[in-house]
Amino acid sequence: MDVVSEPSAPRAAARPRPGPHRVGAEIDLAALRANVRALRERAAGAELMAVVKADAYGHGMIPCARAARQAGAGWLGTATPEEALALRAAGDRGRLLCWLWTPGGPWREAIEADVDVSASDPWALREIIGAARACGRTARVHLKIDTGLGRSGCQPAGWEALTAAARAAEAEGTVRVAGVWSHFACADEPGHPSIAAQLAVFREALATAARAGLDPEVRHIANSPAALTLPEAHFDLVRTGVSVYGLSPSPEVGVPADFGLRPVMTLRARLALVKRVPAGHGVSYGHHYTTPGETTLALVPAGYADGVPRHASGSGPVLVAGKWRTVAGRVAMDQFVVDLGGDTAAEGDEAVLFGPGDAGEPTAEDWARAVGTIGYEIVTRIGARVPRVHLNAEA
Numbered sequence: 001m002d003v004v005s006e007p008s009a010p011r012a013a014a015r016p017r018p019g020p021h022r023v024g025a026e027i028d029l030a031a032l033r034a035n036v037r038a039l040r041e042r043a044a045g046a047e048l049m050a051v052v053k054a055d056a057y058g059h060g061m062i063p064c065a066r067a068a069r070q071a072g073a074g075w076l077g078t079a080t081p082e083e084a085l086a087l088r089a090a091g092d093r094g095r096l097l098c099w100l101w102t103p104g105g106p107w108r109e110a111i112e113a114d115v116d117v118s119a120s121d122p123w124a125l126r127e128i129i130g131a132a133r134a135c136g137r138t139a140r141v142h143l144k145i146d147t148g149l150g151r152s153g154c155q156p157a158g159w160e161a162l163t164a165a166a167r168a169a170e171a172e173g174t175v176r177v178a179g180v181w182s183h184f185a186c187a188d189e190p191g192h193p194s195i196a197a198q199l200a201v202f203r204e205a206l207a208t209a210a211r212a213g214l215d216p217e218v219r220h221i222a223n224s225p226a227a228l229t230l231p232e233a234h235f236d237l238v239r240t241g242v243s244v245y246g247l248s249p250s251p252e253v254g255v256p257a258d259f260g261l262r263p264v265m266t267l268r269a270r271l272a273l274v275k276r277v278p279a280g281h282g283v284s285y286g287h288h289y290t291t292p293g294e295t296t297l298a299l300v301p302a303g304y305a306d307g308v309p310r311h312a313s314g315s316g317p318v319l320v321a322g323k324w325r326t327v328a329g330r331v332a333m334d335q336f337v338v339d340l341g342g343d344t345a346a347e348g349d350e351a352v353l354f355g356p357g358d359a360g361e362p363t364a365e366d367w368a369r370a371v372g373t374i375g376y377e378i379v380t381r382i383g384a385r386v387p388r389v390h391l392n393a394e395a
């Protein structure tokens with residue numbers, strides 16, 4: 001046989017098709033924009049902040065931030081100053097708050113880039129005042145009160161002193177208190193008694209700030225669960241993250257469709273190998289799965305380096321050849337196996353790990369349930385090795 005004129009092309013190469021050749025995350029920006037519009041409607045009267053920290057919960061920060069702005073997000077929020085400065089470097093010019101600061105952080109760069117900053121403690125206010133003096137600008141600061149989360153924020157005992165110090169800095173012209181804010185501990189468990197308790201402390205803190213002479217533009221405490229379930233917590237601004245990406249904060253809050261939300265990320269892979277194996281064949285490290293009979297195994301080329309949780313070993317759901325399959329044996333760094341039972345598939349066929357769910361595929365919430373975590377973590381942990389393809393960007 002003449003191998004030059006009659007090459008035996010591999011099956012996958014003979015059937016080129018759109019989509020990733022190994023694994024890829026499709027990010028539907030039209031869904032993201034629709035989610036932002038639905039959330040704005042629900043928060044009627046309050047402004048909306050799209051939280052785009054952690055690479056927009058794994059969805060790609062810059063394209064998601066752009067799409068959120070197109071859909072009318074007046075504010076963006078990040079955890080770190082580096083994230084905020086990257087948004088400015090990419091051309092974003094709207095209101096933008098970042099809240100996770102450590103001593104010696106890039107205060108001056110943030111102030112010069114017109115980024116709103118946050119202070120939970122006098123040390124932060126002192127550094128802000130120093131940076132504002134050094135660059136001759138007025139820093140926009142959001143003072144954070146710990147109403148009960150026990151994470152960042154000023155304890156109520158120190159609040160009067162913090163607000164007084166901020167007022168003095170306003171008089172000097174170095175600071176403008178643009179916001180007073182806090183964060184919930186259990187808003188994803190509607191009815192939890194800590195919610196009302198935190199709201200009461202927040203109202204107290206607002207009254208104290210007013211007595212100190214502060215007049216913040218925005219008072220804010222609501223994250224996604226509070227934006228979705230607790231109108232009295234909306235105040236002037238809601239800070240929505242996970243809901244922008246079309247996921248529900250928790251099963252107790254509801255499913256995304258209840259709120260007109262649609263998951264934005266679909267994670268697809270292509271089968272790398274499909275083969276028949278005999279009964280009693282061990283599968284993957286540790287042989288935690290053994291084929292119950294002669295069967296067909298399919299190799300999915302995505303692993304924990306791509307963000308597929310190793311805890312999904314033996315439990316993660318995947319749509320392959322028209323049915324939900326379960327990860328057979330351990331998830332390895334780069335690959336895992338599914339048992340197709342009596343069904344067949346070909347190399348290059350698609351495996352859908354999760355998506356909106358309307359083509360029968362699992363959702364990120366299904367993965368969260370299988371693994372014992374939350375949808376937030378499933379999308380945010382998708383690895384840097386996975387290419388993101390952003391669909392439906394507006395011209």
Ligand SMILES: *Cc1c(COP(=O)(O)O)cnc(C)c1O
Nearest residue numbers: 051183223224225239240241242
């Ligand atoms: C991450 C974060 C949010 C967004 O929370 P979601 O539950 O994803 O809406 C809001 N505020 C702060 C301070 C956060 O850290």
